[in-house]
Structure formats: C-alpha cells, structure tokens
Amino acid sequence: MKRFFLHLSLSLLLFGGLWFGLSQINWIGILGLDVLTQKTEQKLEDLLWDAIQDSEEICSDTEANEALQSMWTRICEANQLDSSSVKVHLVNNDEINAFALPGGHILIHSGLVQTLESPEELAGVLGHEVAHVQLNHISKKLAKEVGVSILLSAAGGGSAAGEAIKEILSQLSSSAYDRSLEKEADLKSVKYLKNAGINPSSMVGVMEKLESEVQSDLPSWLGSHPDLSERKEYLKKATENIELTEKPLLDSTAWEGLQTACD
Amino acid sequence: MISKPAFPYRPEEYETEKASNAYLMSLVVVIVGLPFPIINLIATWGYYMGQRKSSYFVRWHCLQALLSQISIVLINAFALGWTWSIILTDRSLSNAYLAYMAVAILYNLLEFAVTIVTAIETRKGQHLSWWMYGPLTHLLCKPKP
Numbered sequence: 206m207k208r209f210f211l212h213l214s215l216s217l218l219l220f221g222g223l224w225f226g227l228s229q230i231n232w233i234g235i236l237g238l239d240v241l242t243q244k245t246e247q248k249l250e251d252l253l254w255d256a257i258q259d260s261e262e263i264c265s266d267t268e269a270n271e272a273l274q275s276m277w278t279r280i281c282e283a284n285q286l287d288s289s290s291v292k293v294h295l296v297n298n299d300e301i302n303a304f305a306l307p308g309g310h311i312l313i314h315s316g317l318v319q320t321l322e323s324p325e326e327l328a329g330v331l332g333h334e335v336a337h338v339q340l341n342h343i344s345k346k347l348a349k350e351v352g353v354s355i356l357l358s359a360a361g362g363g364s365a366a367g368e369a370i371k372e373i374l375s376q377l378s379s380s381a382y383d384r385s386l387e388k389e390a391d392l393k394s395v396k397y398l399k400n401a402g403i404n405p406s407s408m409v410g411v412m413e414k415l416e417s418e419v420q421s422d423l424p425s426w427l428g429s430h431p432d433l434s435e436r437k438e439y440l441k442k443a444t445e446n447i448e449l450t451e452k453p454l455l456d457s458t459a460w461e462g463l464q465t466a467c468d
Numbered sequence: 469m470i471s472k473p474a475f476p477y478r479p480e481e482y483e484t485e486k487a488s489n490a491y492l493m494s495l496v497v498v499i500v501g502l503p504f505p506i507i508n509l510i511a512t513w514g515y516y517m518g519q520r521k522s523s524y525f526v527r528w529h530c531l532q533a534l535l536s537q538i539s540i541v542l543i544n545a546f547a548l549g550w551t552w553s554i555i556l557t558d559r560s561l562s563n564a565y566l567a568y569m570a571v572a573i574l575y576n577l578l579e580f581a582v583t584i585v586t587a588i589e590t591r592k593g594q595h596l597s598w599w600m601y602g603p604l605t606h607l608l609c610k611p612k613p
Contacts, residue, residue: 206603206607209600209603209607212599212600216539216600220571224564224571226567227571228563232563232566232567233561345560348560
C-alpha cells in the first residue's frame with residue numbers, strides 16, 4: 206500500500222510539474238496561433254473605422270458630444286478606467302442600436318437615444334458596451350463568429366478586403382454576443398453604474414423598451430424575445446437591493462439636446 | 469516504469485496467451501477510445517470480468533491492464549472536455565491548454581509503448597509489473613487458496 210501511494214504521489218507530481226513547466230512556454234506564439242498580432246488588429250481597427258465613417262453619419266453637435274463625454278468620464282473616474290480607451294460616437298441612424306468596434310469605438314444610434322427616457326438609461330447602454338470593450342468580448346466574437354481567415358483577409362487589404370470588412374461590421378452591429386458574454390457585460394455595467402452613483406435599475410427600463418420594440422416588429426405568434434426577458438429578470442435581481450445617493454447625470458436641457466442632436 | 473518481480477509459479481502457454489490478450493484489448497480499442505476514452509475502460513473491464521475465474525497469472529495481468537486504463541481515461545476525458553469547451557464556449561486557446569495536450573499525448577504514447585512491450589513479454593511468460601499499477605494490482609489480486 207505504501208509503495209502504491211509513493212508511486213501515485215510521484216506520478217502526480219511528475220504530471221503536474223511537466224504540465225506547469227510546459228505551460229511556461231509561449232506555445233501560442235511558437236505555433237503562430239497569435240496570427241492576430243497587435244499590428245494586424247490595429248490595421249483592422251483603422252479599416253473598420255474608415256468604413257464606418259464612409260457609411261454612417263457621425264453627429265458633430267458639440268454640446269451633444271460633450272454630454273456623452275461627460276457621462277463617459279463619470280463612469281471612467283468612478284471605475285478607474287482609462288478614459289482614452291473608449292471613444293463614444295453618436296450616429297445619425299433611426300435604427301435602435303448601439304455597438305462596440307475593435308479599438309474601443311462605441312457607436313450609439315440616434316434612434317436608440319430618442320427611444321430611451323432618461324440619461325440614466327443611456328448610461329446603462331454605454332456601460333454595457335464599455336464592458337464589452339473592457340472584457341475583450343469583441344475579439345472573442347470576431348474570432349468565433351467571423352473566423353480568423355476573414356479577419357486576415359480584411360486586414361490584408363486587396364480585393365477581398367471590402368467584402369470581409371462588410372461581413373465584420375454586419376456581425377458586430379447586427380447580432381448579439383453569446384448569452385454568457387451579454388450577461389457578463391450587463392452585470393459589469395450594473396457595477397460601473399453603481400460605482401458612478403447612477404441607478405443601475407435604469408437598465409431594466411432599457412430591456413423593457415427593447416422588448417416592446419422587438420415585439421412590435423415581430424409577428425404576434427413569435428411572442429416575446431426570450432433573451433431580453435431573461436436579461437430583464439437577472440438585471441431586476443442584480444439591482445433590486447442597491448441603495449445609493451444618486452447624483453443627476455445630465456440636466457433636462459442637455460438630455461433633450463442629446464436626443465435631438467442629429468435632427 | 470516496468471519491473472520484473474518473481475512470480476510464484478511458471479505460467480502455462482494458455483495462461484500467457486490470455487494474459488497477453490488483456491493488454492492487446494486496450495490497444496485494439498485505442499482508436500475508438502481516443503474520442504470516447506471510457507470505451508477503453510469498458511473493453512478491458514469486460515475482458516477482466518470474463519477472466520476473473522482464470523488462473524492467478526491471468527487475473528493478475530487482466531487487472532493490471534484494467535487499472536492502467538483509469539489514469540488514461542481521466543487524462544483523456546479532461547483533455548476532451550477542455551477541447552469541447554474551447555469549441556463550444558467562449559473559452560480561448562491558452563498555453564496551459566496546449567501544454568496539457570502535449571503532456572497528455574506524451575502520456576498516451578508512453579502508455580501505448582509500455583502496453584505493447586508488456587503484451588509481448590507476457591506472451592513469453594514474463595511477469596511485468598508496472599510503476600504504480602503493479603503494487604496496486606498486487607494488493608487487489610491474491611492467489612486463490
């Protein structure tokens with residue numbers, strides 16, 4: 206019995222030691238699996254941003270952009286985030302949407318701002334998109350859903366690059382992340398808002414609005430959108446016992462200005 | 469890794485053949501066993517159950533072959549689970565994963581080589597006791613009174 210346990214301990218030690226030792230080697234780099242190097246990522250970020258600037262109208266209203274910036278700065282300062290890591294842009298587009306691009310660009314459609322009822326709700330959306338950026342969800346989504354080959358052809362330029370860029374933008378702007386990533390970003394946003402003295406229960410209101418928008422766009426037999434209902438439920442639970450002293454985010458004039466900035 | 473302790477008696481020809489087959493059994497199902505590691509264990513367990521009334525030499529080697537599958541099943545099942553989690557969830561490829569796969573492959577190759585050697589030597593009537601599994605088999609398998 207003693208001999209068996211001695212052998213077992215030595216075997217486990219050898220296995221664990223070998224595993225730990227080999228883990229210290231940069232296999233990802235040696236095997237060339239880190240094809241999306243920083244240089245490639247930077248090029249992709251630039252190409253996607255150029256494509257957005259060509260296809261979308263970015264609102265240049267100074268006051269609206271200052272209002273957005275002040276919301277972003279407040280979230281950053283309260284959460285020790287680098288404010289230069291994210292650039293928030295207001296886009297003149299009636300579609301109710303907001304999404305993040307590689308490089309920390311967050312695009313918020315004017316259609317969404319007009320649908321929301323308060324700056325706190327917009328802060329919830331902003332926090333959610335910032336969480337996607339901070340938690341590196343964009344790269345995960347691109348690698349998984351778009352595929353490394355398309356990413357490389359987009360970054361490589363040439364005739365195929367245009368189509369690849371369109372494909373990437375379509376994936377980033379029109380489809381949701383995995384449920385687990387959406388939940389992670391929602392809960393991170395709750396934390397950001399709470400730290401910044403913004404009531405995170407505003408995010409429940411956002412889900413309700415999105416749910417009613419989705420329902421109105423779908424045939425009645427499809428019923429409610431299951432992902433939004435699920436998100437609304439866990440957000441309710443996550444925000445129900447939060448007590449904080451709220452500080453106003455924007456005054457009513459600034460909020461109205463933001464809502465009508467792209468008109 | 470392998471030792472050659474003395475066995476209480478010299479096995480007969482039919483015993484060495486049956487004992488050797490226990491090791492061959494785990495090799496035959498290795499192709500199926502890689503994606504579904506439990507198959508290896510089931511096959512060797514089935515063979516052991518079929519031979520449990522055989523002679524001490526046969527039972528001893530059938531049990532050693534069966535026990536040796538336990539670690540390989542655990543290692544391969546963990547490798548399989550980790551691989552599936554990378555494919556199906558947002559878990560990403562890491563140096564720790566690749567290092568684990570390298571160790572798992574090494575262990576599989578080592579086990580494969582040792583199994584072949586043991587199958588050949590057992591067929592010749594040699595009594596080979598493996599590192600760790602030999603002492604455990606010795607504890608669990610006793611000659612019939």
